[in-house]
Amino acid sequence: MKKLLLCLLFLLPFAGFAQSINDYQYVIVPAKFDFLKVADKYRLNTTSKLLLEKYGFKSFLSTDTLPAEATQNRCAILYASLSEDNSFFATKIKLVLKDCTEKVVFETDFGSSREKDFHVAYNQALREAFKSFDRINYKYNGKQYMGKSETKTADPVAVTGVAEVKSVASASVPVAEPLQVASSVALYAQPITNGFQLINTEPKVVYKIYTTSVKDFFIATKGELHGVFFAKGNSWFFEYYQDNQLISESVAVKF
Structure with a gap:
């Protein structure tokens, strides 16, 4: 075990x-x-x-x-x-x-x-x-990110053996359950270079979202917070980590 x-x-x-x-x-x-x-x-x-x-x-x-x-x-x-x-x-x-x-x-x-x-x-x-x-003496070692959907990790075979690696790889890893937060203020999207800024009625910029190669999926910032902004169903969400807790904000926005 x-x-x-x-x-x-x-x-x-x-x-x-x-x-x-x-x-x-x-x-x-x-x-x-x-x-x-x-x-x-x-x-x-x-x-x-x-x-x-x-x-x-x-x-x-x-x-x-x-x-x-x-x-x-x-x-x-x-x-x-x-x-x-x-x-x-x-x-x-x-x-x-x-x-x-x-x-x-x-x-x-x-x-x-x-x-x-x-x-x-x-x-x-x-x-x-x-x-x-x-x-x-910084030098990128290629360990964190391989340019695809995989993250390079240390070789577990040297620690546990091939048989045990296969059994773990086939097991499902639980997905973090986010803390749900709802936004009560409707926001409006204004185009900026490579994305949009989402403003309220003051007007004040609340989020800045930047386009990626995936439709309806953005890299996003909210002040000092960094996360992702994406569509799920008919709703938009801003997700980020704070104190190791995954936070998911439901955002009402009009593009």
């Missing part, structure tokens, strides 16, 4: 998401960071994307079109954000990379700058923060 459970841990695609940053090759950088009011303010978003590419990642802004292989598994993607800790004398920011369950996979040290000009200060601090990548 212990061997069987161990084998299941190897086979489950969500096991060990945050084990290594080398398990990921895709990073999505938001078009606007939460602590700033304007998209790509001080060119921090574009610069973050370019610096991630410098260190070997395949990075995209949230408004970019993702390659098909990335859209097949949202949990093969890391999501970037910036965190600031400014003082009167210094501008300090760090980069945070989270997986699809909002778990931090990697964060840099704070980079800082004493420049008074914000454009110069934020960019100096950002480049200083990215120096944390120099010490980890």
Whole structure:
């Protein structure tokens, strides 16, 4: 029984998401960071994307079109954000990379700058923060995502033997039961590059959804939350993980 459970841990695609940053090759950088009011303010978003590419990642802004292989598994993607800790004398920011369950996979040290000009200060601090990548020697290992519908896992044969692997592979794995949440406000879809923004009557943007190669299936953001937005029957749902709990929001939207 212990061997069987161990084998299941190897086979489950969500096991060990945050084990290594080398398990990921895709990073999505938001078009606007939460602590700033304007998209790509001080060119921090574009610069973050370019610096991630410098260190070997395949990075995209949230408004970019993702390659098909990335859209097949949202949990093969890391999501970037910036965190600031400014003082009167210094501008300090760090980069945070989270997986699809909002778990931090990697964060840099704070980079800082004493420049008074914000454009110069934020960019100096950002480049200083990215120096944390120099010490980890990032290199994608191909383990997390193979570009198809499968996740590469450690070889369970070496642990349990071929016969036991076959018995586990044929067993059904239970699907997580989501916590259901209903949205009481009707939203309206406005086209944006590569998708839509869903707004309420204020008007305020509540969701941003981005097209994939699958009909009626979108990569979605709601503030800092990252998930998927899809049609099921005659209804729309936004699903995401929060504190390891799968949340499913029913959303009334008019396209």
